[in-house]
Amino acid sequence: MSEHNQQDQHNQHDEHDQEHHIVSPVIYGTILLALLIFTGLTVWMSFIDLGAWQIAPGLTLFWNPVVALAIACTKMTLVVLFFMHVKYTTKLTKLTVASGFFVFIVLIGMTMTDYFTRAWGRW
């Protein structure tokens, strides 16, 4: 009984970082396979004309780059979560990684909204 209590206390004490988590080779192998399949998929899709979406006269969204970047983002997420162990890491590291991507999106987002809207209404 007392042993059980001690165990409980121990668990409470370091709930955020238990033992150093070791990711198994099975997971690494699965991720490798997924990454190779996504690579094949993105190459295959690039040979197909996926068409475009005419949002407004003169403003067109081409699907090929959208799909290619979506696949790239999926691959990146797999690498970050499993190869880079972010799924198993502390909240501090998770927050750090998230803030990094957030600032990157601000960089891209703010810059592109500027360039896309300079000629707004003049096309």
Added chain:
Amino acid sequence: MSDSTSTASGVIAEVHHEHPSYQRHHFETVDQQFDATNFAMWLFLLTEIMFFGGLFTAYMIMRNWYYPAFVEGSHQLNVGWGTANTAVLILSSFTMAMSVWSAEMRKKGMLILFLSLTWILGLAFLGIKSIEYHEKWVKHHVPGLHWSESSFLNPASDPEVYKEYHDKPLAPDMAQKTAEYFFLYFAMTGMHALHMIIGISLLTFMIFRARQGAYTTGHVTYVENFGLYWHFVDIVWIFLFPLLYLISRY
């Protein structure tokens, strides 16, 4: 050398914990030391995200400005080599992840094997990259050093690319802008290759250290954090590949 501290009740307590030799004294536990260095490594990677982020942003803006030039410039890249290099780099990321696992499991032989495989795959990537760079040099597609716009003013003069894409001749002012595409191509893949060269140098050092048994004592921080760097470089390529090679076919 023992640390001592006085508690609130005035009792002097000896608190020199038993700890492995690789644990620095200012850390409470090995786990805390690991988390702190892991956090620091990620902070470094954030600066890297912003560094490559600037290049990616420049690419997106230039591509929007000089779209026809970027499309025809991109047609000069070989999708086969690009795909091969992507596969090589993903495989090297896997072997790097397995190196971390081997260090954690304290398997010295496996660690040396996987680090060496990562090293070889890294060199294979640079080898394929140098074949591509050589082709750019031969075709006068290196802006500022060995440059000519003739492939874009007269696409039929380059039969291999022409039979696949049937590109139309660009107007002289747009043909000039293909230099912007190749400038960004060399800046981005070159910076990526520089990161690979640094990584391979560190790997060489690590293979020697691993042979001395440095990382199989339970102290995996160095291998783990180098793995983060290597995977980051892989992620940069995961985005470079579609942006430079793939999205200009349609």
